[in-house]
Amino acid sequence: KQEVTQIPAALSVPEGENLVLNCSFTDSAIYNLQWFRQDPGKGLTSLLLIQSSQREQTSGRLNASLDKSSGRSTLYIAASQPGDSATYLCAVSSGYALNFGKGTSLLVTP
Amino acid sequence: AAGVIQSPRHLIKEKRETATLKCYPIPRHDTVYWYQQGPGQDPQFLISFYEKMQSDKGSIPDRFSAQQFSDYHSELNMSSLELGDSALYFCASSFRGDREDEQYFGPGTRLTVT
Numbered sequence: 001k002q003e004v005t006q007i008p009a010a011l012s013v014p015e016g017e018n019l020v021l022n023c024s025f026t027d028s029a030i031y032n033l034q035w036f037r038q039d040p041g042k043g044l045t046s047l048l049l050i051q052s053s054q055r056e057q058t059s060g061r062l063n064a065s066l067d068k069s070s071g072r073s074t075l076y077i078a079a080s081q082p083g084d085s086a087t088y089l090c091a092v093s094s095g096y097a098l099n100f101g102k103g104t105s106l107l108v109t110p
Numbered sequence: 111a112a113g114v115i116q117s118p119r120h121l122i123k124e125k126r127e128t129a130t131l132k133c134y135p136i137p138r139h140d141t142v143y144w145y146q147q148g149p150g151q152d153p154q155f156l157i158s159f160y161e162k163m164q165s166d167k168g169s170i171p172d173r174f175s176a177q178q179f180s181d182y183h184s185e186l187n188m189s190s191l192e193l194g195d196s197a198l199y200f201c202a203s204s205f206r207g208d209r210e211d212e213q214y215f216g217p218g219t220r221l222t223v224t
Contacts, residue, residue: 031211032210032211032212034212034213036215041198041220042217042218043200043215043216043217043218044153044200044215045215046212046213046214046215049210049212051210089152089153091153093211093213095166096141096143096158096160096165096166096204096206096211097143097155097158097166097168098143098145098153098155098202098213099155100152100153100154101152102151102152103152
């Protein structure tokens with residue numbers, strides 16, 4: 001069974017800092033990997049999707065990388081803002097269903 | 111652009127009652143997925159349908175059943191509700207013909223069992 005781990009579980013940074021969220025998975029035979037944002041009690045907003053054949057994807061201040069062989073992905077957030085405060089979830093597809101990590105809770109302080 | 115629609119958005123039921131959650135996928139999407147997210151937990155995959163046939167099965171209790179209809183909408187039926195069924199239920203849809211097969215999530219149905 002695919003196990004997805006996210007480190008750290010929680011992170012607090014001052015506004016303007018660049019930060020990295022980590023995701024690791026146990027089975028490298030993945031189809032794709034998605035990063036989501038979730039505000040408290042709200043739905044899942046897809047941020048980036050990386051196909052298994054890709055190394056990275058970028059969207060605005062976000063950059064996600066994928067190293068399938070080592071079972072790792074990182075989400076890089078540049079110039080963080082208080083509005084970035086949320087829980088960030090990594091999800092891996094090994095077939096069709098997504099396996100989620102437990103998320104990193106991010107707080108960006110003004 | 112059209113998104114995944116879920117109804118109702120909120121539902122309150124008592125123990126041992128039944129509940130039906132509905133999901134309307136993005137037009138032309140052929141696959142629907144259901145996920146359950148308990149308080150403070152990550153979403154857990156329940157079940158999926160492709161072209162109206164069950165595709166994959168996850169940790170769905172025997173008390174739950176689901177189906178996908180001819181118009182591709184899906185319903186999750188939950189019987190003999192328990193307090194532990196209180197959760198956020200997400201539906202997602204995708205089109206397997208797309209190379210990326212990205213899953214798009216609905217806003218969720220918050221089920222509270224009292």
